[in-house]
Amino acid sequence: MRKENRVSCRNPVFLFYTMTAFHFLDQILYVEDVPIRDIVAQVGTPVYIYSAQQILENFHQFDQAFQSIPHLTCYAVKANSNLSLLALLAQAGAGVDIGSGGELYRALKAGIAPEKITYSGVGKTEQELVEALQAGVQRINIESSQEFELICKIARELNTPVYLSPRINPDIDAQTHPYIVTGLKENKFGMSVEQARTLCRHARECSGVHITGVSMHIGSQMTLLAPLIEATEVLASFIQELRQDGFQIETIDLGGGLGIRYHQETAPTPEEYGSALLPILQPLRCRVIVEPGRAIVGNAGILVMKVLYTKQNASKYFTIVDAAMTDCIRPALYHAYHEVLPVHQTHDASVPMVTADIVGQVCESADFFGKNRQLPQPQPGDLLALFTAGAYGFSMASHYNSRPNAAEVLVHKGDFRIVRQRETYADLIRGEDIHLL
Ligand SMILES: Cc1ncc(COP(=O)(O)O)c(C=O)c1O
Numbered sequence: 502m503r504k505e506n507r508v509s510c511r512n513p514v515f516l517f518y519t520m521t522a523f524h525f526l527d528q529i530l531y532v533e534d535v536p537i538r539d540i541v542a543q544v545g546t547p548v549y550i551y552s553a554q555q556i557l558e559n560f561h562q563f564d565q566a567f568q569s570i571p572h573l574t575c576y577a578v579k580a581n582s583n584l585s586l587l588a589l590l591a592q593a594g595a596g597v598d599i600g601s602g603g604e605l606y607r608a609l610k611a612g613i614a615p616e617k618i619t620y621s622g623v624g625k626t627e628q629e630l631v632e633a634l635q636a637g638v639q640r641i642n643i644e645s646s647q648e649f650e651l652i653c654k655i656a657r658e659l660n661t662p663v664y665l666s667p668r669i670n671p672d673i674d675a676q677t678h679p680y681i682v683t684g685l686k687e688n689k690f691g692m693s694v695e696q697a698r699t700l701c702r703h704a705r706e707c708s709g710v711h712i713t714g715v716s717m718h719i720g721s722q723m724t725l726l727a728p729l730i731e732a733t734e735v736l737a738s739f740i741q742e743l744r745q746d747g748f749q750i751e752t753i754d755l756g757g758g759l760g761i762r763y764h765q766e767t768a769p770t771p772e773e774y775g776s777a778l779l780p781i782l783q784p785l786r787c788r789v790i791v792e793p794g795r796a797i798v799g800n801a802g803i804l805v806m807k808v809l810y811t812k813q814n815a816s817k818y819f820t821i822v823d824a825a826m827t828d829c830i831r832p833a834l835y836h837a838y839h840e841v842l843p844v845h846q847t848h849d850a851s852v853p854m855v856t857a858d859i860v861g862q863v864c865e866s867a868d869f870f871g872k873n874r875q876l877p878q879p880q881p882g883d884l885l886a887l888f889t890a891g892a893y894g895f896s897m898a899s900h901y902n903s904r905p906n907a908a909e910v911l912v913h914k915g916d917f918r919i920v921r922q923r924e925t926y927a928d929l930i931r932g933e934d935i936h937l938l
C-alpha cells in the first residue's frame with residue numbers, strides 16, 4: 502500500500518482516509534497500488550471497488566483481539582456477500598454468519614466449511630433449515646419456540662443431530678440508529694432469558710436436539726462498548742445457570758455490531774472490544790463466536806460514480822451522478838453520512854468551492870449521497886468516490902427504476918479483477934415472461 506508522498510489537500514478529511522487502503526498520491530485517489538482512474542477506464546461507473554488488503558487487515562484485528570481464548574470470527578455475509586470477498590475470508594480462516602438460504606448457498610460456493618457456518622435469523626423457513634442441516638451446518642441460533650418445534654421435527658425426520666444456541670434479547674439499548682437496534686424487548690429478535698430457560702428445558706425431551714450455546718446480536722454500528730459489556734454479562738450468567746442445570750454449554754456467540762468511523766464518530770477498535778469482553782469471557786471456558794460484518798468490509802470499499810450534470814434550483818446547487826440509491830441506499834434509509842470526495846484533487850485556486858447536494862438518477866427526493874457538501878465545483882465527467890461503502894452497499898442494492906446493478910472490483914496490491922460484472926438490461930428481465938390473458 503503506497504502511503505508516501507501524499508499531497509496536502511484542500512479538505513482535511515483526506516488525512517483520515519490515509520489510514521485505510523484508499524489514499525491520495527499526487528492528487529489522485531489510489532486503492533492499494535492501483536489508481537482508481539485505471540479501474541474506471543476498464544470497468545466504467547458506477548463501480549464498487551474493494552481492497553483485499555484492508556479486508557484481511559480488519560479480519561486479523563478481530564482474530565488477534567480474541568487470540569487468548571478459543572474463538573471463531575464468523576464474518577456476517579449480509580454486509581457484503583460477494584463470492585470473491587467470501588473466498589478471500591475463507592482462505593484467511595474465517596467462518597461466516599448467514600441469515601438466509603441464499604447466504605448459505607453463497608458461503609458454500611465460496612468454499613466456507615459447513616462447520617464454520619453459524620445460521621442466525623428470525624424467520625428461517627423449513628426449507629432453509631433443512632438445507633442448512635443437510636449441508637452440515639452445526640450452529641443454529643434459534644429465535645422462537647415455534648422455530649424450535651420446527652427444528653425438532655426436522656431433526657427427527659432427517660435423523661440428524663442439531664446444535665442450537667437460543668438468541669437472547671437482553672432488552673439493552675445498543676444506542677445506535679433506531680432501525681438497527683435489535684436487542685430491545687420491542688424488537689422482533691431473539692427471546693428473553695425467561696423464554697430461553699423454558700425452551701432449554703423443553704429441549705431435553707427432543708431427541709437429537711442439543712442446546713450447546715447461547716447467542717445475541719443487539720445492534721449494528723455501535724460506537725459504545727457499555728451495551729455490549731452489559732449484554733455479555735447477561736449471557737454469561739445465563740450460561741452459568743444452564744450449566745448448573747446440566748447443559749453442556751460450549752459456545753457463546755456475541756453477534757456483530759461493532760461500529761466504524763463514517764464521519765466524526767469514534768468507534769472502538771476490535772482490540773478494545775476484545776479487551777473489554779475478555780474478563781467476562783475467560784472464566785466461561787467457552788468457544789467465542791463473533792459475527793462482525795461492517796467492521797470487516799466497511800472501510801474496505803468505495804463506490805465510484807461519474808458526474809452527469811450540475812445545476813441550480815433557486816439557491817440550491819445539485820451535482821447529479823450516474824449512481825443512485827439503488828446502488829447504496831444507506832443515506833436514503835438511515836440518513837447515513839458517507840464522505841464524498843473527488844477522485845482527482847485539484848490545487849487550482851481558480852476552481853471555486855461550491856456547496857451542493859450530491860444526488861442520484863432515481864425519481865425519489867430521498868435519492869441523495871450527501872447534502873450541502875463542500876467540494877470544488879464539479880464538472881460533467883468528473884469522478885466522485887463515496888467512501889466507507891464496503892458494508893451494506895452492494896448487498897442492499899435494488900433494481901428500482903430498472904437500473905442494472907453496478908460492477909464490483911477487488912484490488913490486491915497492484916492488481917485488480919472484476920468480481921461481479923455490471924448487469925445488463927437482459928439481466929433485468931431474466932425470469933419474466935410476457936403473457937397477454
Ligand atoms: C445476527 C447478526 N449477526 C451479525 C450481524 C453483523 O452486524 P455488523 O455488520 O453490525 O457487524 C448482523 C447484522 O447486524 C446480524 O443480524
Ligand SMILES: N[C@@H](CCCC[NH3+])C(=O)O
Binds near residue numbers: 579722831892893897
Ligand atoms: N443495513 C444496516 C445494518 C443492518 C445490519 C443487519 N442486522 C446498515 O446499512 O447500516
